[in-house]
Structure formats: C-alpha cells, structure tokens
Amino acid sequence: MDANNILSGKKILLGVTGSIAAYKAATLIRLLVKEGAVVKVVMTPAAAGFITPLTLATLSKNEVPMNISDHNSWNNHVMLGRWADVMLVAPASANTIAKMALGLCDNLLLAVYLSATCPVLFAPAMDEDMWRHPATRSNVDKLVAYGHLQIPIASGELASGLFGEGRMAEPEEMVAFLQQHFLKKEGAGSLPLSGQTAIVTAGPTIEHIDPVRYISNHSSGKMGIAIAEALAAAGANVQLVLGPTPLQTTHTGITTWRIQTAQNMYDQVNALYPQANIVVAAAAVADYRPAVIADRKIKKGEAQLHIDLEKTPDILRSLGDHKGAGQLLVGFSLETNNEREYALKKLREKHLDLIVMNSLADAGAGFNYDTNKVTLFDKNGKEQSLPLKSKQEVARDIVSAIIELQHA
Structure with missing residues (x-):
C-alpha cells in the first residue's frame, strides 16, 4: 500500500473553530485536495471571525455551512456526520473541546460531531496556560477515552506572544497523521x-x-x-x-x-x-571538538584565545x-x-x-x-x-x- 496516495478518494470532514490557528485551515484543505481527498468544511460562527467561509468553500469546492438553518432550508447535520470517513476538528479550541467532552450542542459543528459515525480526530490550539489548565486536561482525557485521536500539539510562538506548548500542529503534520491513520486502519501489515x-x-x-x-x-x-x-x-x-x-x-x-x-x-x-x-x-x-574542555568558565583575558581542536x-x-x-x-x-x-x-x-x-x-x-x-x-x-x-x-x-x- 502506497502511503503517498492513501488519502485519494477519502472523505474528510474538517471542523474549524474560533482560534487564530483557523488560518491554517486554508493550507490544510489545499494539501488534502492535492492528495486526492474530498473535503467538506463545517465552521462555528466564531471561526468566521478568523477566516471567511468563502475562502474555505473556494478551496474545498464545497459549500461551508455554519448554522443549522439559513431560514430557507436546514443543514442536515446527521447526513454530514454519516458522510465522512473521518472528522477532523482543527483547530480545536479550548471552548469546543470542553463542549465536545460534555456533549453540548449549541452550534452546527457540535451537532455534526454528536452525529458522526466515523473516527474523530482533533488538533488542539490554545495558549499554554489554557492547555495546562486541569479542566482542559480533563476534557482532552475524556475525548481520548471516547476513542478520539488527538493530534499532538507543538511548542513554539503563541498568539499571546509567549513561547510554549499549545500551538496547533502544522498542516503538513496533520496530513501525515491522517495518512498514518488510514494506513493503520487498512492494514499495517501491508505498509x-x-x-x-x-x-x-x-x-x-x-x-x-x-x-x-x-x-x-x-x-x-x-x-x-x-x-x-x-x-x-x-x-x-x-x-x-x-x-x-x-x-x-x-x-x-x-x-x-x-x-x-x-x-x-x-x-x-x-x-x-x-x-x-x-x-x-x-x-x-x-x-571538530575542543581537545581539552575547561572545567571552569574561561575568563576574558588576552586579546586572543587559542583553542586546540581534534x-x-x-x-x-x-x-x-x-x-x-x-x-x-x-x-x-x-x-x-x-x-x-x-x-x-x-x-x-x-x-x-x-x-x-x-x-x-x-x-x-x-x-x-x-x-x-x-x-x-x-x-x-x-x-x-x-x-x-x-x-x-x-x-x-x-x-x-x-x-x-x-x-x-
């Protein structure tokens, strides 16, 4: 089985939530489509403050619903949840992770999540203090206990300007994680x-x-x-x-x-x-390495310092x-x-x-x-x-x- 085309024809339902990392959804969709995946997107209303539904609809070539009803028709969350081979929530904000853990259902994305019959993956994105909070840790543990897969977070520069854990995985890493997921699902012995x-x-x-x-x-x-x-x-x-x-x-x-x-x-x-x-x-x-390592800090002294290397x-x-x-x-x-x-x-x-x-x-x-x-x-x-x-x-x-x- 070829790891490079394992995503061809796979139906990926991408859930985008209200996080600054939502901008990465555009690159993620582009990469998935390039791999031959069929991508549909569902957004929370808060996510639209970070990236427009039009952008994601253009890249995925599918309409992007945000609400249960647009007053003329309703978006069938049950069918969306049954359509996908996998649902990936990325970014998964602390707020959405908490609602998923508790089974709350106050927007279309959560309604689709509760209706999903496919494997669910989530890629957390938040500041380090939020990520380390006991409530968040408990909520993540609940999702893992439900059988969902967490895409590991990264360390780096955060939206707050601080450096630490909580940064969402890069789009290329999420594509690789999805490839690995499907390869394992379809038979690791064939890799x-x-x-x-x-x-x-x-x-x-x-x-x-x-x-x-x-x-x-x-x-x-x-x-x-x-x-x-x-x-x-x-x-x-x-x-x-x-x-x-x-x-x-x-x-x-x-x-x-x-x-x-x-x-x-x-x-x-x-x-x-x-x-x-x-x-x-x-x-x-x-x-090369120094031939002799000084056991104490070398103090500034002469105009030149010579170090013998081996x-x-x-x-x-x-x-x-x-x-x-x-x-x-x-x-x-x-x-x-x-x-x-x-x-x-x-x-x-x-x-x-x-x-x-x-x-x-x-x-x-x-x-x-x-x-x-x-x-x-x-x-x-x-x-x-x-x-x-x-x-x-x-x-x-x-x-x-x-x-x-x-x-x-």
Missing part, C-alpha cells in the same frame, strides 16, 4: 516498511569549550524529524537520535533518543545499529565500514561549492546506498527553512533533482527512494 527498524539522526551536536560555551551549527532538526515521520508513516519502527533542538516529533511509533555531542550520537547510533534495516544520517554533526568520530564512515547484508545507509551532503563532486565522493567513500545533496546557495534550502531543494544520488547511478518543496514532501520523496532501492 511498505512494516516490520523494519529505521534509525534517523537529526539536528545539531554541541561540543563543549567550558561549562558555559560550546561549538555548534545552525541545524534545526526539521529535515531529520520530517524523515523520521515519513518512515513511521510507511510502517517502520523509527529510532530518532536527536541533537539539541526544541523541536519534537508529533508521531507515535517513534522513539526519541536525546543526545548532545558527536560522541554521544556515535555511541547511541552504534548501539542501535545491529538491529537496523535502514539508517538515515540527516544530523549536522560537528567535525576530530570527532566519523559516524557515517563507521556505519558504512560495518554495514551488514540487507542494511541500507543514507547520508546527506550540504556544501557551499562543488556540491555534486563532493556528494558523489561521499557516496563512494562511505559506502552509502543513497545520498541527499543540498546547497546553501539555493534560496529556501538549508538550515532553519521549512522548505528544501535536494538532488538524490543512489549507488546504482540514478540521479533525481527535486524542485523546492516543503521538508515533509522532500521527506516522503526520500522514503520513496529508499523503498525503491530495497526492491531494486
């Missing part, structure tokens, strides 16, 4: 990577100079996390070895191992390696040198010049099956962006250049290339 173990390294490493300072890089971990989620959606048991980053995966089925230094990552990956079928080394690992362990080379039969190894190459030459050299010298090349010279690619532009080279000489895409889309392309190599 292309079912039963396989994949290791993914992601994020930066830090190399300590003293108790206060360290050497690192600008990697956010976004690309590696997207690959881990795409592998999990394809059925793999994913072991994510993640460097220092505030990001976290939103998927179940992924075990995260938090590390700091290149040596930490080397040790953790090699401990997991014997059981792995697939390894994707997407982390930006420091090539090489860190080469994780990818070690994996390539010890690769067993049936193991598939994927590396990344990020360069500022001679990109193709260096990528192909790395592919050969480190015994890789596939290398993903990207360049800091490409606009919208590289560290901290939500998009990436890559070229894939495999050991059989195949070269595939991909246009600028979201990192979630790039991740799915990389996983498709991995599956193709396994069946070559």
Whole structure:
C-alpha cells in the first residue's frame, strides 16, 4: 500500500473553530485536495471571525455551512456526520473541546460531531496556560477515552506572544497523521516498511569549550524529524537520535533518543545499529571538538584565545565500514561549492546506498527553512533533482527512494 496516495478518494470532514490557528485551515484543505481527498468544511460562527467561509468553500469546492438553518432550508447535520470517513476538528479550541467532552450542542459543528459515525480526530490550539489548565486536561482525557485521536500539539510562538506548548500542529503534520491513520486502519501489515527498524539522526551536536560555551551549527532538526515521520508513516519502527533542538516529533511509533555531542550520537547510533534495516544520517554533526574542555568558565583575558581542536568520530564512515547484508545507509551532503563532486565522493567513500545533496546557495534550502531543494544520488547511478518543496514532501520523496532501492 502506497502511503503517498492513501488519502485519494477519502472523505474528510474538517471542523474549524474560533482560534487564530483557523488560518491554517486554508493550507490544510489545499494539501488534502492535492492528495486526492474530498473535503467538506463545517465552521462555528466564531471561526468566521478568523477566516471567511468563502475562502474555505473556494478551496474545498464545497459549500461551508455554519448554522443549522439559513431560514430557507436546514443543514442536515446527521447526513454530514454519516458522510465522512473521518472528522477532523482543527483547530480545536479550548471552548469546543470542553463542549465536545460534555456533549453540548449549541452550534452546527457540535451537532455534526454528536452525529458522526466515523473516527474523530482533533488538533488542539490554545495558549499554554489554557492547555495546562486541569479542566482542559480533563476534557482532552475524556475525548481520548471516547476513542478520539488527538493530534499532538507543538511548542513554539503563541498568539499571546509567549513561547510554549499549545500551538496547533502544522498542516503538513496533520496530513501525515491522517495518512498514518488510514494506513493503520487498512492494514499495517501491508505498509511498505512494516516490520523494519529505521534509525534517523537529526539536528545539531554541541561540543563543549567550558561549562558555559560550546561549538555548534545552525541545524534545526526539521529535515531529520520530517524523515523520521515519513518512515513511521510507511510502517517502520523509527529510532530518532536527536541533537539539541526544541523541536519534537508529533508521531507515535517513534522513539526519541536525546543526545548532545558527536560522541554521544556515535555511541547511541552504534548501539542501535545491529538491529537496523535502514539508517538515515540527516544530523549536522560537528567535525571538530575542543581537545581539552575547561572545567571552569574561561575568563576574558588576552586579546586572543587559542583553542586546540581534534576530530570527532566519523559516524557515517563507521556505519558504512560495518554495514551488514540487507542494511541500507543514507547520508546527506550540504556544501557551499562543488556540491555534486563532493556528494558523489561521499557516496563512494562511505559506502552509502543513497545520498541527499543540498546547497546553501539555493534560496529556501538549508538550515532553519521549512522548505528544501535536494538532488538524490543512489549507488546504482540514478540521479533525481527535486524542485523546492516543503521538508515533509522532500521527506516522503526520500522514503520513496529508499523503498525503491530495497526492491531494486
């Protein structure tokens, strides 16, 4: 079963509530339609203060009701609830979550929810204090006890200007969650990577100079996390070895191992390696570390400070040198010049099956962006250049290339 077209023909009922995150509904609908899903939208009256019904109707190609009656006819909430393969409430505000938990029914969306005979998913969106309030926690627990699925929240900048938990998952993450939901529902044994173990390294490493300072890089971990989620959606048991980053995966089925230094990552990956079928080394690992780490903060003194550096362990080379039969190894190459030459050299010298090349010279690619532009080279000489895409889309392309190599 192909994870990339699992949403084709699926009937998705999207419930939009009164939250600033409602603006993401437009992107979510666009992505679902692109995947071949049939989307209908129902809104609360409060949601229309954040995004217009006309916008969502245009994108979904279906009328967007908000009220039980428009004085000339009534909107059949029972039929809407029975029509869908899945109902997704996104954003799910604290107010709507509370009403869903109590079975209240004072608007069309809630009437449809109470009539729904399909699985219900909800993506919370609110400020951190609201999210952590005992009442909200109790209401979320009730919805989960009803058998509903909560799409994990994210941490980040909130509408209040604060940073913390409560941010709604991004549209690409919700699409991936829906794909995983339908893949599991229709038979996990048929997933292309079912039963396989994949290791993914992601994020930066830090190399300590003293108790206060360290050497690192600008990697956010976004690309590696997207690959881990795409592998999990394809059925793999994913072991994510993640460097220092505030990001976290939103998927179940992924075990995260938090590390700091290149040596930490080397040790953790090699401990997991014997059981792995697939390894994707997407982390930006420091090539050098201070030869001596000061045990106290280095005070400002002379005009210049010299720090002796030594090489860190080469994780990818070690994996390539010890690769067993049936193991598939994927590396990344990020360069500022001679990109193709260096990528192909790395592919050969480190015994890789596939290398993903990207360049800091490409606009919208590289560290901290939500998009990436890559070229894939495999050991059989195949070269595939991909246009600028979201990192979630790039991740799915990389996983498709991995599956193709396994069946070559």
